[in-house]
Amino acid sequence: xxxxxxxxxxxxxxxxxxxxxxxxxxxxxxxxxxxxxxxxxxxxxxxxxxxxxxxxxxxxxxxxxxxxxxxxxxxxxxxxxxxxxxxxxxxxxxxxxxxxxxxxxxxxxxxxxxxxxxxxxxxxxxxxxxxxxxxxxxxxxxxxxxxxxxxxxxxxxxxxxxxxxxxxxxxxxxxxxxxxxxxxxxxxxxxxxxxxxxxxxxxxxxxxxxxxxxxxxxxxxxxxxxxxxxxxxxxxxxxxxxxxxxxxxxxxxxxxxxxxxxxxxxxxxxxxxxxxxxxxxxxxxxxxxxxxxxxxxxxxxxxxxxxxxxxxxxxxxxxxxxxxxxxxxxxxxxx
Numbered sequence: 001x002x003x004x005x006x007x008x009x010x011x012x013x014x015x016x017x018x019x020x021x022x023x024x025x026x027x028x029x030x031x032x033x034x035x036x037x038x039x040x041x042x043x044x045x046x047x048x049x050x051x052x053x054x055x056x057x058x059x060x061x062x063x064x065x066x067x068x069x070x071x072x073x074x075x076x077x078x079x080x081x082x083x084x085x086x087x088x089x090x091x092x093x094x095x096x097x098x099x100x101x102x103x104x105x106x107x108x109x110x111x112x113x114x115x116x117x118x119x120x121x122x123x124x125x126x127x128x129x130x131x132x133x134x135x136x137x138x139x140x141x142x143x144x145x146x147x148x149x150x151x152x153x154x155x156x157x158x159x160x161x162x163x164x165x166x167x168x169x170x171x172x173x174x175x176x177x178x179x180x181x182x183x184x185x186x187x188x189x190x191x192x193x194x195x196x197x198x199x200x201x202x203x204x205x206x207x208x209x210x211x212x213x214x215x216x217x218x219x220x221x222x223x224x225x226x227x228x229x230x231x232x233x234x235x236x237x238x239x240x241x242x243x244x245x246x247x248x249x250x251x252x253x254x255x256x257x258x259x260x261x262x263x264x265x266x267x268x269x270x271x272x273x274x275x276x277x278x279x280x281x282x283x284x285x286x287x288x289x290x291x292x293x294x295x296x297x298x299x300x301x302x303x304x305x306x307x308x309x310x311x312x313x314x315x316x317x318x319x320x321x322x323x324x325x326x327x328x329x330x331x332x333x334x335x
Contacts, residue, residue: 040068044099050169051109053091053117060089060109070102079106091117093169112138115169120183122165122291123216125250126152128259129163129289133179137172147176154180161209161286162187194295201299206285208298213286216294217246217260220315225294226302227317231309233301240307242276250274250287310334 049069051060057080061073070076080089083106093115096108118136120129127148134144153159163180164187170179191205198205211232219225235242245263251274253259266277274283290298306319308326312333320326 038101039099040071041098044097046095046097048115049094049096049109050115051089051091051094051113053119053167055089055091057089064105069096069098069100069105075102076106079103080109083107083110093171112172114172116172117167118170119167120163120165120289122294123213123288124165125253125259125288126160126163127253127255129183131255133170133176137170137174137179139176143176147180151177151180156285157206158184159285161206161213161289163289164190165289165291166190190292191295194292194299197299203299207282208295209290210282210286212290212294212298213288214242214244214246214283215297216290217249217288218244219294219297220311220317222293224311224317225297226300227304227306227309227319229297229301230304231306231319234304234307236281238307239280241278241280242282244276247274247276247283247287250283 049064049067055063057077058073061070061076061080064070064076065073079102083103087110089109090113092113094108094111094113096105100108116136118133120132124132130144130148133139133147139147152163163183166186168182168186170182174182191209194208195205198208211229214232215225215228218228232242232244243266246260248263248266248269249260251269251272252261252263266275269275269277271278273279274287276283304319305321307321308323308329309317309319310326310329310333311317318329318333320329
């Protein structure tokens with residue numbers, strides 16, 4: 001005896017089952033997707049998130065996960081790939097919140113940062129610093145001019161040399177005057193122990209800074225600095241002109257020739273206080289913003305009998321005690 005025959009589900013019912021299952025899968029997937037890429041909390045307070053120079057996207061993603069902005073580093077990387085459109089993450093400081101979803105965070109990190117990393121190299125003059133700041137902070141021509149003519153002219157000792165070479169994290173909307181003060185404050189902090197040494201030596205700190213700026217521009221290496229400092233001190237002591245090419249470059253420098261052009265014959269330069277071939281003594285103020293090594297050399301010159309020096313094509317310094325020795329070195333190393 002056989003049981004009742006089983007009826008096969010109709011094609012329409014099979015299609016209904018498949019569609020229902022697919023719909024359920026899509027709903028579950030959408031919920032999980034939204035959960036994964038959605039905000040990690042309802043906290044909408046924006047905080048600063050830093051991207052260091054040379055930091056990779058992978059490292060940024062890891063930092064976001066560790067700091068609780070995304071549920072997983074891979075989530076940010078997927079959102080980043082979709083949001084970038086070929087752009088990268090610029091180093092700097094960004095304002096984001098844990099109430100932002102991964103897509104919003106990715107979009108925020110490919111926009112210009114609110115805080116910009118600004119690196120000021122040693123030995124540059126304030127016009128070069130103005131160019132760097134303008135590019136990094138998006139200054140207008142008027143803001144750049146203000147920084148050069150007003151904000152860095154607060155007194156005779158603050159025209160040049162006190163805009164300390166360092167890496168700064170600066171808000172892009174910070175006024176130029178505040179940026180100038182920030183750099184002077186950093187100089188005072190770094191220079192403090194050297195200022196104490198200058199007091200012990202009974203030498204005014206602006207004089208030390210002016211000598212250091214010449215050393216910074218003249219030296220081929222840190223090892224040269226003490227010798228060049230000794231030559232400067234010796235020339236000052238005997239009352240001969242310093243005759244430093246770097247001061248001629250300072251006179252001639254401009255945007256078109258990269259600010260430090262190869263010096264011409266000394267007699268072609270005007271008779272200004274910065275022409276140390278024609279004028280005895282130091283220039284009125286520093287010609288650049290020196291680093292600590294040059295400042296240290298200015299305070300601790302190497303004892304030397306040399307009055308002249310030159311650098312050969314390999315950057316090696318060669319000294320002589322008299323001008324005939326200098327001419328001999330020119331023939332030997334530069335001809």
